Amino acid sequence: MSKTVEFFFDFGSPASYLAWTQLSRIASEAGAQIVWRPMLLGGVFKASGNQSPVTVPAKGRYMLQDLARFATRYGVAMTFNPYFPINTLVLMRGAAGYLGSERFLPYVQTIFEALWVQQKNLGKPEVVAEVLSAAGFSPAEFEQLVNDEAVKQRLKDNTEEAVKRGAFGAPTFFVGSEMHFGQDRLDFVAEALARSS
Amino acid sequence: MSKTVEFFFDFGSPASYLAWTQLSRIASEAGAQIVWRPMLLGGVFKASGNQSPVTVPAKGRYMLQDLARFATRYGVAMTFNPYFPINTLVLMRGAAGYLGSERFLPYVQTIFEALWVQQKNLGKPEVVAEVLSAAGFSPAEFEQLVNDEAVKQRLKDNTEEAVKRGAFGAPTFFVGSEMHFGQDRLDFVAEALARSS
Numbered sequence: 001m002s003k004t005v006e007f008f009f010d011f012g013s014p015a016s017y018l019a020w021t022q023l024s025r026i027a028s029e030a031g032a033q034i035v036w037r038p039m040l041l042g043g044v045f046k047a048s049g050n051q052s053p054v055t056v057p058a059k060g061r062y063m064l065q066d067l068a069r070f071a072t073r074y075g076v077a078m079t080f081n082p083y084f085p086i087n088t089l090v091l092m093r094g095a096a097g098y099l100g101s102e103r104f105l106p107y108v109q110t111i112f113e114a115l116w117v118q119q120k121n122l123g124k125p126e127v128v129a130e131v132l133s134a135a136g137f138s139p140a141e142f143e144q145l146v147n148d149e150a151v152k153q154r155l156k157d158n159t160e161e162a163v164k165r166g167a168f169g170a171p172t173f174f175v176g177s178e179m180h181f182g183q184d185r186l187d188f189v190a191e192a193l194a195r196s197s
Numbered sequence: 198m199s200k201t202v203e204f205f206f207d208f209g210s211p212a213s214y215l216a217w218t219q220l221s222r223i224a225s226e227a228g229a230q231i232v233w234r235p236m237l238l239g240g241v242f243k244a245s246g247n248q249s250p251v252t253v254p255a256k257g258r259y260m261l262q263d264l265a266r267f268a269t270r271y272g273v274a275m276t277f278n279p280y281f282p283i284n285t286l287v288l289m290r291g292a293a294g295y296l297g298s299e300r301f302l303p304y305v306q307t308i309f310e311a312l313w314v315q316q317k318n319l320g321k322p323e324v325v326a327e328v329l330s331a332a333g334f335s336p337a338e339f340e341q342l343v344n345d346e347a348v349k350q351r352l353k354d355n356t357e358e359a360v361k362r363g364a365f366g367a368p369t370f371f372v373g374s375e376m377h378f379g380q381d382r383l384d385f386v387a388e389a390l391a392r393s394s
Contacts, residue, residue: 050253058245058365062378069385168255181259184381188266 003032003196005189006174008162010041011095012088013170014067014080017116019183020108020171021076026186030193036104038095040088041170043159048168052085070183077117086115086123090146096155097145103137110135200229200393202386203371205359207238208292209285210367211264211277214313216380217305217368218273223383227390233301235292237285238367240356245365249282267380274314283312283320287343293352294342300334307332 005027009016027034045051054060064080071078091111098104114120114131121127129139145151162172166179173180175192202224206213224231242248251257261277268275288308295301311317311328318324326336342348359369363376370377372389 048253048255050256056245056247056365058360058363059247062363062365062376065376066378066382163255166255166259168253168259179259179262181263185263 003030003193004035004175005030005032005193006035006037008037008039008158008167008170008172008174010039010044010088010170011091011111011115011122012084012086013041014078014116015183016171017112018067018070018074018076018078019173019186020112021074022183022186026190027193030190032193032196036095036099036108037158037162038092038099038155039159039162039167039170040092040155042088043156044163044167044169047160047163050168054085079117079119081115081119081121083119083121083123086121088122090125090128091122093146093151093155094142096158097142097148097151099154106135107137110137200227200390201232201372202227202229202390203232203234205234205236205355205364205367205369205371207236207241207285207367208288208308208312208319209281209283210238211275211313212380213368214309215264215267215271215273215275216370216383217309218271219380219383220386223387224390227387229390229393233292233296233305234355234359235289235296235352236356236359236364236367237289237352239285240353241360241364241366244357244360247365251282276314276316278312278316280316280318280320283318285319287322287325288319290343290348290352291339293355294339294345294348296351303332304334307334 005023007019007023009020011017023034053063067078067080094107094111095104098107110131111122115122120131122131129142132139132142165174167181169181171181171183173185173189175189175196178192180188180192202220204216204220206217208214220231250260264275264277291304291308292301295304307328308319312319317328319328329336329339362371364378366378368378368380370382370386372386372393375389377385377389
């Protein structure tokens with residue numbers, strides 16, 4: 001199986017959450033594999049000169065409606081997290097840390113759902129520890145992982161690579177060199193996978 | 198026929214052009230009427246605190262690809278205008294001036310196609326005059342129209358109303374009080390029209 005779609009995401013991006021709810025199905029239908037690329041959206045914004053849509057109040061208000069409409073279309077649960085903005089650095093280091101292990105997919109599911117379904121305040125380390133414990137993760141192991149220099153570097157490298165390849169927000173997808181931005185471009189991603197070999 | 202979709206647009210927005218190529222069909226299929234709402238995008242940006250996507254270089258580069266992909270999907274001609282940014286104030290006053298007359302739709306088609314198919318430099322009054330003449334409009338009549346105080350005020354009023362109702366960019370659609378932003382939300386517009394009575 002050589003078809004792949006790279007998925008650059010940050011847990012703090014509700015559009016990344018929505019994309020995550022759909023991407024496994026899309027990849028599976030295309031006979032493609034997902035290459036998971038955790039990155040730090042704050043770093044992407046800084047390097048590209050972009051800003052969160054919520055910095056424009058009218059855009060932020062519309063974005064909430066728009067995301068809710070897509071959640072309804074997809075038939076998935078989604079509630080905007082009342083504690084936002086939450087610094088996702090440690091959470092994303094966790095994703096970079098579990099990457100390549102069998103814990104990765106359960107970790108991603110746990111964090112995305114804690115933020116965008118269960119409305120947990122994952123800006124608080126004690127809440128992160130509670131959420132991870134409840135999902136069968138060891139908070140002590142997690143703590144060690146997110147302080148590992150190689151893990152920190154992996155997240156930095158992914159973020160820098162995303163920017164270098166043209167990303168300015170999340171989620172960003174690549175099918176080969178073809179980039180698509182936004183959960184609302186999953187149809188183009190599916191079309192690109194259908195064309196790729 | 199009571200179903201309506203309001204279309205707030207600016208000729209300077211390539212996404213407005215793409216939406217325009219599709220909207221008549223969508224409205225017709227829904228048995229709806231288009232309520233044309235010319236507005237000045239620069240005024241909307243200023244009032245809402247938003248900026249053109251091209252102010253973020255990576256976003257601007259991606260936007261060109263993204264628009265080209267939609268043009269291909271829609272099967273319509275589109276080439277990014279090399280003279281951009283072009284100040285659309287006079288062109289939009291023209292739209293506000295012809296609004297409600299039988300000249301309106303031909304005018305809109307002439308200007309959209311001159312900008313986004315024929316790559317005309319409509320920042321130059323002499324090019325505007327040429328383009329209008331070739332399409333059977335009187336440049337002298339146009340000149341009078343765009344200097345009419347009531348016409349200027351109509352464009353201001355539309356722009357202010359758009360901002361007041363939540364717009365931050367173009368194109369913006371309303372089906373009743375339901376707002377959708379972007380040519381990539383025409384499917385939601387069609388769904389909203391299907392629900393409306």
